[in-house]
Amino acid sequence: MIRQTPLTLAMPKGRIFGEALELLKKAGLKVPGEWTEDSRKLTIEVPDEQLSFLMVKPMDVPTYVEHGVADLGVVGKDVLLEEERDVHELLDLMISPCRISVAGMPDWTPHANLKVASKYPHIASQWFKQQGEQVQVIHLNGSVELAPMIGLADRIVDIVSSGRTLQENGLIELEEITKITSRLIANRASYRLKKGRISGIVAGLTRVVAQEGALR
Ligand SMILES: Nc1ncnc2c1ncn2[C@@H]1O[C@H](COP(=O)(O)OP(=O)(O)OP(=O)(O)O)[C@@H](O)[C@H]1O
Numbered sequence: 001m002i003r004q005t006p007l008t009l010a011m012p013k014g015r016i017f018g019e020a021l022e023l024l025k026k027a028g029l030k031v032p033g034e035w036t037e038d039s040r041k042l043t044i045e046v047p048d049e050q051l052s053f054l055m056v057k058p059m060d061v062p063t064y065v066e067h068g069v070a071d072l073g074v075v076g077k078d079v080l081l082e083e084e085r086d087v088h089e090l091l092d093l094m095i096s097p098c099r100i101s102v103a104g105m106p107d108w109t110p111h112a113n114l115k116v117a118s119k120y121p122h123i124a125s126q127w128f129k130q131q132g133e134q135v136q137v138i139h140l141n142g143s144v145e146l147a148p149m150i151g152l153a154d155r156i157v158d159i160v161s162s163g164r165t166l167q168e169n170g171l172i173e174l175e176e177i178t179k180i181t182s183r184l185i186a187n188r189a190s191y192r193l194k195k196g197r198i199s200g201i202v203a204g205l206t207r208v209v210a211q212e213g214a215l216r
């Protein structure tokens with residue numbers, strides 16, 4: 001029997017997980033079937049395929065991959081832009097689409113010392129720097145839309161998908177910073193040392209992503 005090269009994948013718990021798993025399955029990988037959203041288990045083994053899945057927070061996926069404890073990872077481009085980790089971005093999986101935008105209250109009156117609340121402090125700082133605006137960035141971990149409503153910040157930089165959260169909190173989208181989809185990333189050394197197996201997975205996923213795109 002030919003033994004497969006063992007591979008470890010860092011998978012984001014939450015929104016992206018289901019869609020990513022579906023793509024991997026369609027690309028021909030035997031993926032864990034028994035895992036459910038309410039499971040507390042953080043590692044899943046698929047012994048027949050020499051595959052291990054690590055269930056991690058979306059923001060931490062690039063950390064696991066950069067340090068080489070995971071060979072591959074699936075992560076939103078938002079996290080890659082925020083974290084700027086030294087990883088190899090292999091493929092746009094075209095799943096979990098959304099955008100990062102600047103939003104604020106419609107009746108806001110301009111003033112100096114602009115405050116910007118965001119779960120993405122790095123992306124927010126870079127964006128306003130590029131615009132030549134000096135701002136104070138306030139890092140929040142969620143419920144960011146609250147900040148302009150209660151006077152914590154003048155603007156937010158956050159994910160927009162349906163626009164419902166902005167709308168229900170009386171905010172308007174002012175500028176789109178960038179469109180976001182999820183990406184397949186690799187550890188740089190793993191990509192060299194396990195190139196055969198990783199290339200096979202990338203080829204399978206590339207085919208599936210193209211097929212899914214044609215169906216949209
Ligand atoms: N409406 C959306 N809101 C947030 N993230 C979205 C949305 N649509 C797609 N995404 C993608 O999903 C990823 C976030 O997934 P999820 O919401 O499960 O995690 P999270 O809320 O950041 O995690 P946690 O708060 O548990 O650390 C983002 O990095 C982004 O790429």
Ligand SMILES: O=P(O)(O)OC[C@H]1O[C@H](OP(=O)(O)OP(=O)(O)O)[C@H](O)[C@@H]1O
Binds near residue numbers: 143160163166
């Ligand atoms: O445009 P929409 O479809 O409304 O989606 C965007 C919202 O979803 C995310 O929040 P999440 O549900 O992850 O909660 P959080 O505020 O705790 O980050 C994001 O931070 C926005 O608040």
